[in-house]
Amino acid sequence: MEASSHYQVKLEVFQGPLDLLLFLIRKKKIKIHDIPMATITREYLDYLNQKDRINLDREAEFLLVAALLIYIKSQMLLPREKPLEEEKDPRQILVDRLLDYERMKAASGLLKEKEEEEMQRWKRTALPAVFSEDEMEYTEVSLFDLAESFFALMKRKETAEIKTIKGQEYSLEEKMKEILDHLEEEDFLDFLDHFNRQESFEEALVAFLGLLELIKARIVTAVQETHFRPIKVWIRKKNVKSS
Amino acid sequence: MENRLKEIIESLIFMSLEPLTLEKIKGVLTEFNEREIEQAINELLETFVTNERGIQIIQAAGGYLFSTKPEHDSWIKRLLKLERKNRLSSAALETLSAIAYHQPITLAEISALRGVDSSHTLKTLLQKRLVKIVGRKKSPGNPLIYRTSEKFLAYFGLNNIKDLPSPEEMSKILEEENISEEDSPTQ
Amino acid sequence: MENRLKEIIESLIFMSLEPLTLEKIKGVLTEFNEREIEQAINELLETFVTNERGIQIIQAAGGYLFSTKPEHDSWIKRLLKLERKNRLSSAALETLSAIAYHQPITLAEISALRGVDSSHTLKTLLQKRLVKIVGRKKSPGNPLIYRTSEKFLAYFGLNNIKDLPSPEEMSKILEEENISEEDSPTQ
Numbered sequence: 315m316e317a318s319s320h321y322q323v324k325l326e327v328f329q330g331p332l333d334l335l336l337f338l339i340r341k342k343k344i345k346i347h348d349i350p351m352a353t354i355t356r357e358y359l360d361y362l363n364q365k366d367r368i369n370l371d372r373e374a375e376f377l378l379v380a381a382l383l384i385y386i387k388s389q390m391l392l393p394r395e396k397p398l399e400e401e402k403d404p405r406q407i408l409v410d411r412l413l414d415y416e417r418m419k420a421a422s423g424l425l426k427e428k429e430e431e432e433m434q435r436w437k438r439t440a441l442p443a444v445f446s447e448d449e450m451e452y453t454e455v456s457l458f459d460l461a462e463s464f465f466a467l468m469k470r471k472e473t474a475e476i477k478t479i480k481g482q483e484y485s486l487e488e489k490m491k492e493i494l495d496h497l498e499e500e501d502f503l504d505f506l507d508h509f510n511r512q513e514s515f516e517e518a519l520v521a522f523l524g525l526l527e528l529i530k531a532r533i534v535t536a537v538q539e540t541h542f543r544p545i546k547v548w549i550r551k552k553n554v555k556s557s
Numbered sequence: 558m559e560n561r562l563k564e565i566i567e568s569l570i571f572m573s574l575e576p577l578t579l580e581k582i583k584g585v586l587t588e589f590n591e592r593e594i595e596q597a598i599n600e601l602l603e604t605f606v607t608n609e610r611g612i613q614i615i616q617a618a619g620g621y622l623f624s625t626k627p628e629h630d631s632w633i634k635r636l637l638k639l640e641r642k643n644r645l646s647s648a649a650l651e652t653l654s655a656i657a658y659h660q661p662i663t664l665a666e667i668s669a670l671r672g673v674d675s676s677h678t679l680k681t682l683l684q685k686r687l688v689k690i691v692g693r694k695k696s697p698g699n700p701l702i703y704r705t706s707e708k709f710l711a712y713f714g715l716n717n718i719k720d721l722p723s724p725e726e727m728s729k730i731l732e733e734e735n736i737s738e739e740d741s742p743t744q
Numbered sequence: 745m746e747n748r749l750k751e752i753i754e755s756l757i758f759m760s761l762e763p764l765t766l767e768k769i770k771g772v773l774t775e776f777n778e779r780e781i782e783q784a785i786n787e788l789l790e791t792f793v794t795n796e797r798g799i800q801i802i803q804a805a806g807g808y809l810f811s812t813k814p815e816h817d818s819w820i821k822r823l824l825k826l827e828r829k830n831r832l833s834s835a836a837l838e839t840l841s842a843i844a845y846h847q848p849i850t851l852a853e854i855s856a857l858r859g860v861d862s863s864h865t866l867k868t869l870l871q872k873r874l875v876k877i878v879g880r881k882k883s884p885g886n887p888l889i890y891r892t893s894e895k896f897l898a899y900f901g902l903n904n905i906k907d908l909p910s911p912e913e914m915s916k917i918l919e920e921e922n923i924s925e926e927d928s929p930t931q
Contacts, residue, residue, distance in 0.1 A: 567798025
């Protein structure tokens, strides 16, 4: 029997106990349907013994499956009066889980390929400023968005209430950083939205000054919609000039 | 090769959020010489003159940019209007969430929760019929009270308002930091 | 007239940031009949097959969308000054496939399938809008149930969730792989 240490595989590379189990089974080139419980259980436990790199949370999950393996093994060792019927094979529960898992694993490989393909196709995340209608600020929302929005609202309120009155000073740099952080995530920052989110007039004022600074420094560009539209300002990240 | 260059330039103009200048194009396509690039751009522009295309490349602000044709303006406006109908701004979403979780609620209460005057967004939500007026509060001034509507439930695919994720569930989803999970992007 | 319709549709698709569905196109072009519209779309798609174009219309998440060609990837990255896009972690991919194939599904069911607590990964997927909450399961504790979203389809370039191989097809693929592995001489 080859020593499992021959495979220098860290436990971390496994997505979980089932992943490890599947790896061991494949390594032995055996069918999931007829797992030699004694061998697999031993190999599995061997892996767990090199556990210095797994943390407690995951260890519990790995141990759970270890317990299952030992249980199945013990069931199979029990002397029986008559041979087990097929569906009573104590391994069945494990087999089913592994088959499900294997399928999922294969599907996730497939998604990975699709992802790779799609990564090479670029779609626009925003329309050029010339076209910017105010639809831009509208996003399709889901139940999660709704609940999340409320959660954020409560959080904001909570912290606002806990904060006792302090000499409210807002740093210009902080506000500039806020804007840049936002632009890291999104292509645009809706100017009005941003100011509405400031908690006080003073804070909004500093945020505005921060914006002016960024424009002056040519780090961002504020784009106004064409011609006769109501004033609506868009900010977008401008690529740093290489020249 | 030339055609390929034309194609590349087209995709660059497509992806640019601002008019893409000749310098920038040259800066990206370092393995092509300037002449080739300029010629390819000219040819590219020509194909848009002759072809029956819904979009075209225009020159603006010293660069090249995709644009729709003026004569299609009314259709595009219709599309944007249609899309707008189904969408909510983040302010509207926030207001809606305040109502959903605190109903029945008054405008003053909504504004207090959000920290900003919410009359405008409330109006939008009423127009979209996501929110309805259900009566008046028995308190000074008898303010109107609001609730989410049936349409609200349909919009979010809920059978019952009780099916909303609870604040506890949301905090569990959003706040829990589980260091053990393996979320670093794979290369 | 027909050409004009094709042009209008092209400009509509161009103006949409999300896959534009046939329903939406029909909803905008009310003065044209459905047949005409469908035919114009087909013709429009054909022109992109034959022409040397840098951008193309693709079908994703049940709609049409402009996209660049895969072979121009490196130029666009140069233009946008991006090294690479973030990919999903393998935990995220695994969780997504669990949801995709078993939806609607609860968190507990996902974790059971994976053999690993999946709450953190699920949170990431919710925040990326690849997964959505669709209600509650009628079972003890009324847990929230999840589905893949439209954005999931668009992200993976799928037009429909049915474009994924069925579980049966998946098993078949796996069986074949196993057989060929067994047959391989490198024992």
